[in-house]
Amino acid sequence: MRLPSGGTGITREKELSFAFDGKPHRGFEGDTVASALLAAGVRTVGRSFKYHRPRGIWGHGVEEPNAIFDVKLAGFHEPNARGTTTPLADGLVVRSINARPDASRDRFGFLDRFAKFIPAGFYYKTFMWPSWERFEPRIRAMAGLGEIDREWAPKAFSSHVHDTCDVLVVGAGNSGLRAALAAARDGRSVTVVDEGFAPGGQLLYRSRTADGEHAEEWLASTLAELSRLGVTIMSRSTAYGIYDHNLVCVAELKKATNPPISHRIRPKQIVLATGAIERPLVFPNNDRPGIMSAASALFYLRRHGVRVGERIVIASNNDSTAEVAEAFRVVGANVTEVSSVANVRGKNRVEAVIDENGRSIPADALLVSGGYSPTVHLFCQAKGKLAWSDERAAFVPKDEVQGVKVIGSANGDFRWRVQASWPTKPTKERAWIDFQNDVTSKDVALAARENFRSVEHLKRYTTLGMATDQGKTSNVNGLAALAAFTGRSIAETGTTTFRPPYTPVSMMAFTGYRHGQLFNPVRRLALETEHRAAGAIFGEYGGWLRPAAYDRDIQSEALRAREGVGIFDASPLGKVEVIGPDAGLLLDFNGYGKVSTLKPGRIRYGLTLNENGSVYDDGVIARLDETRFLVSCSSSHVTGVHLRLEDIRQDLFDPTRLSIHNATSRWATLTVTGPKSRSLLDSLSLGLDLGNEAFPHMSWRMATFEGGPVRLARVSFSGDLSFEVSVPQSKAASLFCALREAGARFNATMLGLEALMILRAEKGYIVIGKDTDGLTLPHDLGIVGPRDKRTDEFVGRRSLFTEWAQEKKRRQFTGLSITDGGGPLATGAHAIERVTGKSRSIGFVTSSYFSPTIGKPIALGLIENAMERQGEIIEMQHLGAVRKARVSAACAFDPEGARLNA
Structure with a gap:
């Protein structure tokens, strides 16, 4: 079907070979798979989804509903590639989808003979008896378009580009190029994105004149001027979504065998010149x-x-x-x-x-x-509303959206006259509205009869406009048919919701370089070398590679720290500074307890909540001076807390009165804990009185170490007298050596995270995410003061007073004492309650250890009504084994807290 001459988009001197459904074909550079198949005389390129009817090529762009292929080339594989947007390449292997063995000889073509038995909604009506589960595996095996090669792995990953400009023009047709030219002449920075292989739109193939010039001449001169003015034009680049604050996401495909480049562009002004789609x-x-x-x-x-x-x-x-x-x-x-x-x-x-x-x-x-439908998908994603135009027989943009302007055919500015032609009643033979999903006018009529009169219900009941088509060719015809069958106007019937992406985007566009180690890189301590020299065994905790233990006998390690002194690297703990006149007010809003009343030099423990009232993180806050606070959050939540504080600063406060600075990576922190910790630090000659009167628990002081600043905080995660010593990272190794050298006189032990977990569990101290879950509220932990006493607003406050939050059977934090003489309970073991012969879970174990300090197993858990169950013996079940435990206080060691002020 190829003419001996002509074709402005192909290079006849460069012939390419490819295969379709196992048969060899040839084409030219500049061809798409679709154009090459048409040139080769191939009519049937695929099969419809439901009835497996033969399908041919309908369109030439992303609106194509039929020519969907599985494409492979030199290790590159793309399932469900559109033939109209996939460039031909030498050696390309193309296979039709939804057909066995191929499109021309599909063995499932017989399904079309049974069409009257499988109308719209037949799944819902047919496969309920005896059970859906009996039919589901086979139905799911036949569902979907295309297949994934499970052995395939990408050889490259997408680049991610963040950019901005004054004006972003989507569409490089006549209207889009004119808009870009006007903005560029006005001195504004302009970027043009277009999904076509070359800019020009209909100017590339329709005979028109522009400003007195032939379209081809005008296009060439316009592109030359845009280049001189510094306008960026991106072809083969699909703007597939507009998100909050006019963020436009664009997938740029430079080479067929490479993943798309993902662009995130934030322009000051968006101009949509996206054209219109011809309807059947x-x-x-x-x-x-x-x-x-x-x-x-x-x-x-x-x-x-x-x-x-x-x-x-x-x-x-x-x-x-x-x-x-x-x-x-x-x-x-x-x-x-x-x-x-x-x-x-x-x-x-x-x-x-x-x-x-x-x-x-x-x-x-x-x-x-059948007329043209303005391409309004992006406009609607930007929350634009549509109005029906009888004159244009199409939905067109109704009101302007701030920062978004729609022009040209996308705005309904057509150069041709149109007379509406809609299906007014079902025909005797089937007439197709949605080619891809096999929806006919009879299906729409059936939906109307069964009272699926809403356009959204019609879409879901019949699958009209679903899958990769997203209603581009079928939407308006389907809405018109529903309007006719229900006795309403098209305007009254309305239209469905357009959501991103505008057209399917390769999953590779979202991967970027962040995969494997780069997806979530392990963070390393400044003192990793020193820890390894000290015999540390490392593990990953909260994204950090940290010493799990120094002694394979973790019980002994914990006991030595409890009886003498232990040295622990706490550098990953958050150190987020909040600075400014409104710092206290911001932290009050962010936290469960108030900190604006905190005095300089003092520290306060607190929780932060999610909007649903559940506990997000815990930590301590130190007031450095009247306008400066230091938030020490848990190591796994540093980034989240930092971003959260910044969000609150920008949304609710005057940004000029507040600054947020994450200083975690600047400071190294070593904790010295145990009865001999004060003596060890005194031997370093820090020039600071470490006594209880001068330096009480939950306070901080500045001192000097090797001529530089050192910050000491009297806080404890072990329940013993403890000091957190923070120095700039450059002094970390010196401090570590000094503590090890001085600690030798006190038989100090290096303390790993596993031993520390035992010490904190003995005291009943929680670890967020381990001893809490996404439903844990602060009063489930026994912390009720702020909820009952605070009258000002804070994040999550309203949720604490909901009916759900005040249920009597909430799971509450508690201790569990073993009563059956056995070893430690399994973490995750369920507490069960037997009612009328049946058992149900009333909670579970969150932490469980053998305590070397008190010489018996201890456990923490979340148990229903734990506060009222104190002293009650309950059954614990794990993998069929049943144990006994008594609900008890969470703190199993030194409940008076005397050791904190030893």
């Missing part, structure tokens, strides 16, 4: 191969030198097809124009067209145009 006409058997969009046929003729038929019939409800008819007559085709089509003859391809008068017209191609 609805008539019996309108899905036969050889029936295609009139505009697309003209595109293939002029861009690729492909004449889609020799005997062509053109049916249209508008005058845009006059140029199409003339163009095909010029290249020798026999062209017949009709006002409407009654039916089509031919089983696997068009053989004849029956016009409105019953005349049979021999044909091998039927080109149709």
